[in-house]
Amino acid sequence: MIEKFLYKDRSYSSCIYSAYELMFTNFATIFRKTWLAAFVYSTIMSLSVFFDSWSWMQLVFLVPMVFSISWLGAAVMSLLNDKSLKHNYIYTLQTVLLMTVMMLLVSVIIIMLGTAILLLLGTNKSPESLNTTYFIFMVFFIVLALIAIIPLIYSVMKYLVESKARVWSILGEAYRNGWRHWGFIMLVFILCAIMISVLYVVIGLPRVVMYLAVQNNAYGLTIGDPSGLPKYFGMLNYIVGVVITFFVCYINVWMFFVMYYVYGRIETRIKTKQKSLDLNETAKTTVYRS
Template structure:
């Protein structure tokens, strides 16, 4: 695997320097990145487009027993599989490990993410149960309190788990690292740089969100048109005024928009990469300084 053209990783950078280095790395290596990832990105974009089409139909037109719901589940599984392959392929360009090595490690992170998400959801359900008094539905007078509770608890857990962005990147970049040892030991290091991680990711996600918004405008317009059509047919009994080729047109537009967005999203992975390098360098300098005392 060819290495990417990049600036030195082992360098202490500010949040703006991390973003600038990621931007240059993406555009300086766009041909190499495309060469090694286009098939994975294409398969993921096609499966995401398929999922978006069946989601509206399954949500409005038939429930769990409908064919649309079955197709939705199949497309969701395809999205997960191709997402693993796409992300592993991008990380492969950074750590120069084999594809299978990256897939195995990334799957472990996904499994850990699912376990943590389940635990957080369970805690939120328990808190909601205590607030609403054990009823099966949320009373209207307690709806604002319940929504505030969910929002505050989600924000709290997001803040607590933020340093794991550094932990997970370290796990993917260092072959000798063990996830069980990183979860708590390295988390303390990430916690020390919480502010740096937060402001870097905030700016990076804002940049990506703006770019993705403009790329996604055609997708949003055509998806909204299809949603209104399906609602009119299902609830009002209207005939669909959309042309026969509309489903194919929607599928292609969503696929193309998703394909472009996936390459914009690589910028975020590169920000993680340089943020990891900056924290590692600062920690080394910190330890060297303490030894000199």
């Protein structure tokens, strides 16, 4: 167990710094326990470079992606709660499956709502007006979905750390408690997202360059130019993708640690509030008896 002081009333900056300190103080241990899972996940994710259409291939690779990301999550959790990899894998897999199903359902609902709006608007408006209206409503629905997702950060972490209740508890009382601390979770999430975005841009530059090369070559083929890419370019693109995704995995592990400390802070606040209520109730009872 690499962290023994989880339950502490930390500020948002302290959560971020504690995660940074935990990550780099114990990086050798973290890497030794997680590198294989991160590598397997990276090799699966990067297979997309071999296909022109990634939309239908997402469904093909969804199963191995779910199992590999669950493996990585379980390996990280085993460092935090001292429970076996098998134990943590069961809880992590259940969580990933639930989140995947919820994501698919929300996506379908958003698409259905957008389609319903287009049907209600009818054909009297111009295509440009319909596209603009559709875009506005889609952004609105996506923002609502993101707002509803924020409390899940706490409830999911509580389920993974405590590993006691059923997976549906993620959407129960813990989710409601997450709403009560929505502002704090959102603030930490936004700050982390900004920092991670900068790292993603820097690390992902080689992939961007290779993507642009592929697109320019594809455009050249449409106008009759010969292919300018070497035969090994596909494999090179795949290797670059694996390396970048592997690094990204450890950026996400740091993000996971941040949310781990956010959970600890919220749990401390809840328990402190409950103790205060219990003390007040005891004091009232004592006064009443006297």
